[in-house]
Structure formats: structure tokens, C-alpha cells
Amino acid sequence: xxxxxxxxxxxxxxxxxxNLVLQSHPISSALSLIGVMSSLxxxxxxxxxxxxxxxxxxxxxxxxMVLFIFVIMLLxxxxxxxxxxxxxxxxxxFPLLAVFVVPLSFxxxxxxxxxxxxxxxxxxxxxxxxxxxxxLFTKFLLxxxxxxxxxxxxxxxxxxxxxKEID
Amino acid sequence: MSFFIIVTLVKIAIVFGVFMTTxxxxxxxxxxxxxxxxxxxxxxxxxxxxxxxxxxDVFKLLTKEDLMPPHASKFFYLLAPFIAVSLALVSIxxxxxxxxxxxxxxxxxxxxxxxxxxxxxxxxxxxxxxxxVYGIALAGWSxxxxxxxxxxxRSSAQMISYELPFTLVIxxxxxxxxxxxxxxxxxxxxxxxxxxxxxxxxxQMPFPQIFGFIIFMIxxxxxxxxxxxxxxxxxxxxxxxxxxxxxxxxxxxxFMAEYANMVTIACVATVLFLGGWHPLFPxxxxxxxxxxxxxxxxxxxxxxxxxxxxxxxxxxxxxxxLAALVLAGVFAVPMLQTYIVPIFWFAAKAGFLLFVYIWIRxxxxxxxxxxxxxxxxTFLFPCALINLLLTALMVAxxxxxx
Numbered sequence: 393x394x395x396x397x398x399x400x401x402x403x404x405x406x407x408x409x410x411n412l413v414l415q416s417h418p419i420s421s422a423l424s425l426i427g428v429m430s431s432l433x434x435x436x437x438x439x440x441x442x443x444x445x446x447x448x449x450x451x452x453x454x455x456x457m458v459l460f461i462f463v464i465m466l467l468x469x470x471x472x473x474x475x476x477x478x479x480x481x482x483x484x485x486f487p488l489l490a491v492f493v494v495p496l497s498f499x500x501x502x503x504x505x506x507x508x509x510x511x512x513x514x515x516x517x518x519x520x521x522x523x524x525x526x527x528l529f530t531k532f533l534l535x536x537x538x539x540x541x542x543x544x545x546x547x548x549x550x551x552x553x554x555x556k557e558i559d
Numbered sequence: 560m561s562f563f564i565i566v567t568l569v570k571i572a573i574v575f576g577v578f579m580t581t582x583x584x585x586x587x588x589x590x591x592x593x594x595x596x597x598x599x600x601x602x603x604x605x606x607x608x609x610x611x612x613x614x615x616d617v618f619k620l621l622t623k624e625d626l627m628p629p630h631a632s633k634f635f636y637l638l639a640p641f642i643a644v645s646l647a648l649v650s651i652x653x654x655x656x657x658x659x660x661x662x663x664x665x666x667x668x669x670x671x672x673x674x675x676x677x678x679x680x681x682x683x684x685x686x687x688x689x690x691x692v693y694g695i696a697l698a699g700w701s702x703x704x705x706x707x708x709x710x711x712x713r714s715s716a717q718m719i720s721y722e723l724p725f726t727l728v729i730x731x732x733x734x735x736x737x738x739x740x741x742x743x744x745x746x747x748x749x750x751x752x753x754x755x756x757x758x759x760x761x762x763q764m765p766f767p768q769i770f771g772f773i774i775f776m777i778x779x780x781x782x783x784x785x786x787x788x789x790x791x792x793x794x795x796x797x798x799x800x801x802x803x804x805x806x807x808x809x810x811x812x813x814f815m816a817e818y819a820n821m822v823t824i825a826c827v828a829t830v831l832f833l834g835g836w837h838p839l840f841p842x843x844x845x846x847x848x849x850x851x852x853x854x855x856x857x858x859x860x861x862x863x864x865x866x867x868x869x870x871x872x873x874x875x876x877x878x879x880x881l882a883a884l885v886l887a888g889v890f891a892v893p894m895l896q897t898y899i900v901p902i903f904w905f906a907a908k909a910g911f912l913l914f915v916y917i918w919i920r921x922x923x924x925x926x927x928x929x930x931x932x933x934x935x936x937t938f939l940f941p942c943a944l945i946n947l948l949l950t951a952l953m954v955a956x957x958x959x960x961x
Contacts, residue, residue: 419635419700426693446682454689455719461693462715465700465708521679521739 394513397438405431417471418464422457429453441519566662566670571652574674578651582818583613589917596921607875617811625807628702635701640805640812643694647819650687653680654826655742657836657901671742672836672902680741681729684827688725688782692718694816695784695801702804710800713790713928720935721781721788727943728774731950732760732831735768745835754841759834766953771946772832774939776915779824781935783817785916787923790931825912826905833908836901846896849903853887856880 408427415421429452436445528536587602587609594601602609627636657672677683692715699711733739736747750758760768781788790800797803802813829835838845857880864876890899926934 417632419632419697423635423693423697426690430690442677442679443682446679446686449686450682450689454686454692455722458689458692458696458715458719461696461700462712462719465696465712465715468708521682 394438397513398435401431401434401438405435416474418469419461422460422464425460426453426457429457436519438513439519440513440516443519443521443524562665562668566668567674570670570674574651578648578819578822581822582815583617585818585822585913586616586814587612588913589920592914592917593921596918607871620807620811623807625809626804628704628804630703631804632701632703635697636804637809639694639698639701640809640816641694642697643691643816644812644819646687646691646694647816647823650684650823651819651826653677653683653741654823654830655745655835656905657898660897663898672898673742676740676742678740678743681733681739681744681827681831684823685726685729689722691816691820694813698805698813699801702801704804706797706799707801707803710797710803713797714784714801717781717784717788717790717931717935720932721778721939724774724935724939724943725778725782727940727947728771728778729831731766731771731947732768734947734950734954735760735763735766741830741835745830745837748834749837751841757834757837757839759837760832765957766950768832768946768950770942771950772828774943774946775828775832776912777939778943779828780916780919781931783820783824785817785821786920787926788931789925790928821913821916822909825909825916828912829905829908836905838900838904845904846900847891849890849900850887853883853890857883857887 405428408424408431412421412424412428415424429448433445433448433453436442436448590612591601591609602612605611605615627633652674653676655671655673655676659669659671662668662670695714695718696711699707699709699714702708732744736744738744738747748757748759748763752758752762752764756762761772762769780786784790802810805813838848840848860876860880860883864873864880866872889895890903
């Protein structure tokens with residue numbers, strides 16, 4: 393049961409990821425990205441991190457992607473044309489991909505095979521909102537606050553840029 | 560294990576049936592109430608008092624021609640109503656309608672009234688709300704129609720803006736309850752102050768959430784695109800907004816999604832602020848309230864039947880009165896009271912909120928678009944923030960008052 397659920401979510405994530413790159417229309421790509429986010433949320437949920445899963449859906453699946461789609465709709469972007477011009481990509485694309493992927497998978501297999509153990513879904517229950525909150529406000533208090541200041545700076549920057557446009 | 564699955568399937572069947580019937584008849588109620596607010600009679604022709612009108616509407620929508628605009632992008636055009644309606648129907652699954660009760664005919668087994676309970680319940684509702692924007696946005700974009708596109712854009716902007724006060728104001732009752740699961744939130748609102756003031760969130764010390772409740776309802780109106788926030792479908796500017804190009808069952812999907820969202824918001828407000836299934840009075844009296852209400856209704860209906868009214872009222876009013884009398888009898892059976900009295904209180908609160916929805920639709924005009932945004936960002940958002948800060952401060956200062 394565990395592996396079936398994992399395979400469904402993982403295949404959905406990879407399929408949506410491929411679709412994201414292969415689609416020529418920006419809206420299709422954005423929707424595929426939402427598919428990737430949702431499948432990731434499903435994987436988090438299977439691992440027992442229910443709070444992270446819901447936060448993933450609210451923040452990435454909801455707020456961020458709505459903004460993406462909003463911008464695409466406002467610009468009324470049409471389908472992109474395939475150029476099919478790059479000789480370099482056509483000849484060296486797949487060989488380079490193989491050169492990159494094969495050593496990487498080999499490295500992952502050799503480095504982590506000692507630490508890998510079977511995961512059974514539902515065995516770990518440290519993903520509740522309470523546990524995450526406790527970690528954020530004790531162990532990770534400094535990074536948490538620093539990130540909030542960083543985001544504040546980003547918001548200020550956005551406001552300044554927007555004001556210049558109006559003047 | 561298999562017993563759990565069977566009980567859950569039965570509960571799903573019951574909830575689905577009741578929910579769909581509610582959606583169909585909510586529309587009849589809305590038309591009737593609106594009509595009476597405007598001194599009209601509303602639907603009357605199909606069945607007594609137009610009671611079969613929802614059925615007639617379904618047949619009308621099913622048999623209408625299913626148009627497909629020639630330049631629409633087909634896949635997304637078909638996907639949008641599907642997203643809208645399926646997401647709108649999912650949220651009801653985690654609403655608790657009553658306490659944990661014994662399963663009838665199977666002694667020794669207990670089950671909660673309500674399909675399921677998540678320990679991140681409220682976040683689940685927010686996640687579903689965040690995703691359901693895509694239904695409307697995609698419908699507007701894929702129709703390839705400027706009115707639809709404007710409607711879709713307006714609705715996305717409105718939903719993003721109002722999600723902020725909506726989310727902020729939800730946090731305050733969570734601070735009081737110290738819980739994220741709906742069942743836990745309702746359980747934390749049991750009991751009474753001085754034996755008569757219920758400990759619902761809107762009355763709960765150390766900081767009553769009465770303002771929070773009002774902000775929640777306003778933001779809820781905007782999230783469901785209802786008057787006075789129904790700019791995505793403002794008919795004098797945008798024909799019908801995002802569903803201009805939709806007909807037949809696809810239009811019905813959007814219609815159903817809107818009503819399902821209304822019911823969900825009313826249920827969530829009941830759970831978060833109005834104490835869920837907990838009665839207004841302490842238990843010894845409140846068990847007899849439903850009986851009294853239905854008895855009163857039946858007497859009123861019998862009295863109305865004697866007056867000179869429209870043709871047929873002499874038959875229909877006493878029949879409705881008889882039905883109310885039977886309901887009063889059902890609610891008086893002590894064996895059934897443990898099951899149906901909590902559900903009565905939940906339905907009464909949610910039903911009242913739904914009535915407020917319709918009432919406001921009959922009362923208020925529509926916002927202008929800049930007023931809408933101004934209201935959200937410069938009034939509602941700071942109010943929600945102040946409400947949250949005050950609640951947090953009071954909970955921190957008086958932790959034992961809870």
C-alpha cells in the first residue's frame with residue numbers, strides 16, 4: 393500500500409514536471425507546476441508532515457501560482473513557437489544529459505546506500521503544527537526571524553519600485 | 560477495520576445526499592426570500608409553493624444545448640467547471656455535525672457525527688480555498704471572451720486580497736481553542752459561563768471574537784463572490800462574468816460550486832465562532848427546543864391554512880403543519896435525541912448564517928471595483944490584524960481564563 397501510494401504521487405510529480413517543460417503554452421506550464429506542487433504536498437502528507445503539506449498547498453499551490461497565472465492572463469501571453477534551430481542542442485542534448493545523470497545517480501547510490509532504510513508511512517508523527525511551531529520558536533528562532541526581516545525588505549523594495557512607476 | 564469502512568461509507572452516503580438536497584433547495588429558499596424582500600411571491604408554479612422548482616431547473620439545465628465557443632481552448636474550458644465543483648464539494652467532508660455517538664444497532668461501537676476529522680482541519684479548508692481560485696480564473700481565460708477574462712481577473716484579484724483578512728481572522732479563535740482540528744475547536748467551546756452564557760468563541764473570555772466573526776463573514780462574502788462583492792459576475796458591466804460562455808450542465812457546475820462554497824463558509828463560521836453543535840441553553844432545556852420550535856411552526860401553519868389565501872393553501876398549509884408536527888414528535892423521542900438534537904443546533908446556526916447571506920443580497924448594492932480593493936486593504940486587513948494582536952495579548956496575559 394505504501395509503495396503504491398508513493399509511486400502514484402511520484403509518477404504524478406515527474407509527469408507534471410516533464411509536461412511543464414514540454415508544453416508550449418504558458419498557462420499549461422503553470423498548471424503543470426501546480427500539479428508538481430500538489431504531488432509534492434501528497435508526498436509530504438505520506439511522510440507524516442501534514443502541516444508542511446498543507447502549507448505547501450496554501451503558499452505554493454495557492455498564493456504563488458495564482459500570481460503566476462494572474463500575470464500570464466494579464467499579459468495575455470500566447471503559445472510559444474518552437475525554434476528547432478539550435479544545432480548544438482539537437483546533437484549534444486541527450487549525450488550531455490546522460491553524462492550528467494549517470495554519474496549523479498551513481499554518486500547518490502554509493503553515498504547514501506549505507507544510510508537508507510525502509511520508510512513506512514505513518515510511523516513518524518513529528519509533523520504536527522504543534523511540533524513545527526515548537527521547533528521554529530526554539531531551535532530555529534534566529535533563522536526564522538532573519539527570514540522574516542528578509543521578506544520585509546523584499547516587500548519594501550516592491551513598494552518603492554511600484555511608487556516610482558506612479559510618479 | 561471493515562466495520563469502520565462500512566460506517567464511513569454510510570456516513571458519506573447520508574452527508575452527500577443531504578448536502579446535494581440542501582444545495583438544490585438553498586436556491587429555492589434564496590429565490591423565495593429575495594422575492595418576499597422585494598414584495599413578490601417568487602416561484603409558485605411547479606409544485607405547491609414552487610417546491611419542485613429545483614427539480615425543474617435541473618431538467619431544464621440538463622436538456623439545454625451544450626454550446627462550445629469556437630475559439631476557446633478546449634481542454635481548459637472543460638477543466639474549469641470540473642475544478643470549481645469538485646473542490647467546492649470536498650470541504651464538507653471534514654465538518655463535524657455532532658459529538659461522538661454510539662452506532663445504532665451495533666452496541667459497543669462509537670462513531671463521530673461527520674465524515675472525518677483532520678488534525679490540520681482548518682488548514683485543509685484554507686488549502687482548498689486557495690486552489691479553487693483556478694476554477695474561476697481558468698474559466699475566464701479559456702472562454703476567449705473579453706467579458707469572461709475581465710471577470711476571471713477580477714475574481715482572482717478579489718480572492719487573493721480577501722484571503723488575507725480571512726486567514727488572519729481565523730487565527731484568533733484558534734488561539735482561544737489551542738487546536739487546529741474542527742472537532743477539537745468545537746469541544747473547546749462546550750460549557751457555559753454563570754450557567755447561561757455559552758462559551759462560544761464569540762463570547763469566550765479573555766477576548767470575545769465578536770469582531771472577528773463579523774470580519775470573517777465579510778471576507779467570506781467576498782470569497783464566495785456574493786453581493787455586495789459579486790464584481791466577477793456584475794451583469795451590467797460584464798454580462799455574466801467568468802461564466803458568460805458556459806451553458807447547460809457546465810453552467811450548473813459553477814452555480815453548484817457557488818452554493819456549496821456558501822454552505823462551507825456558513826459551516827466553518829458555525830464551527831469556529833458559534834460553538835458548532837453546542838446548544839444555546841444548558842442541556843436539560845435545550846433538548847426540548849427543537850420540539851417546541853416545530854410545534855410552534857405547525858400551529859402557525861394550521862392557523863394560516865384557515866385564512867383566506869390563494870387556491871390550494873387550504874390543503875398545502877395543513878399538510879406542511881402535519882409534517883412539522885411529525886418532526887416535533889421525532890425530536891421528542893429520547894432515544895433519538897442524542898443523535899438529532901446536536902445536528903438540529905448545527906443546522907439552525909448554519910441555516911441562520913445562510914439566511915443572512917440571502918438577506919444581505921436583498922439589501923445591499925454592489926461595490927465599485929476600487930472601493931472593493933480599498934475596503935479590503937485599508938480597512939478589513941488592519942482590523943483583522945488588530946483583532947489578532949489583541950487576542951494574542953489577552954491570551955498571553957490571562958492564560959487561566961480559558
